[in-house]
Amino acid sequence: MRLFHFSDHPDISRFVPRPPIVAAARPPGLEWLSGPLVWAIEEGRQAMYLFPRDCPRILLWPTQRTTEEDLERWFGRSTARILAHVEWAWFERLRSGRLYRYELPPGPFESIQDAGMWVARETVEPVAMEVIDDLPAALADQGVELRIMPSLTPLKDVWDSSLHASGIRLRNAAGWA
Numbered sequence: 001m002r003l004f005h006f007s008d009h010p011d012i013s014r015f016v017p018r019p020p021i022v023a024a025a026r027p028p029g030l031e032w033l034s035g036p037l038v039w040a041i042e043e044g045r046q047a048m049y050l051f052p053r054d055c056p057r058i059l060l061w062p063t064q065r066t067t068e069e070d071l072e073r074w075f076g077r078s079t080a081r082i083l084a085h086v087e088w089a090w091f092e093r094l095r096s097g098r099l100y101r102y103e104l105p106p107g108p109f110e111s112i113q114d115a116g117m118w119v120a121r122e123t124v125e126p127v128a129m130e131v132i133d134d135l136p137a138a139l140a141d142q143g144v145e146l147r148i149m150p151s152l153t154p155l156k157d158v159w160d161s162s163l164h165a166s167g168i169r170l171r172n173a174a175g176w177a
């Protein structure tokens with residue numbers, strides 16, 4: 001298994017656990033996920049983080065329970081593995097952005113059983129770092145179809161579908177609140 005952390009900083013020698021900038025509401029027993037942690041994403045879900053750090057985005061993919069109706073409504077004729085929706089206001093930053101993909105050793109990490117995310121409660125040193133300077137091409141390599149929209153708000157009801165929907169940095173989306 002390979003785990004990654006994406007950053008816009010090229011010189012990270014150690015990842016030290018830190019609390020999130022904005023803590024999410026957690027169900028009873030999972031409050032510790034709002035504490036100091038090092039976050040990583042498994043290789044198969046890395047497309048979620050091939051974006052500038054603060055870029056709001058919604059990614060969709062089918063699950064075993066996805067209905068044909070939801071596939072038709074949201075994917076149409078697309079054969080993409082994942083759909084990624086981004087606002088036009090962020091497109092130039094996405095097009096010209098650069099990221100650093102740090103590979104982290106899996107040993108100290110535990111799965112949180114949510115969309116390929118893993119956490120460590122201790123400091124972690126990366127085992128490798130790769131520069132990604134063409135984010136749209138990296139997304140395409142991951143089987144992602146990029147959809148650019150004026151606003152992400154028309155997608156609010158996707159969470160009522162049978163698709164998996166991941167919304168990241170939505171606090172930065174126009175009119176989301």
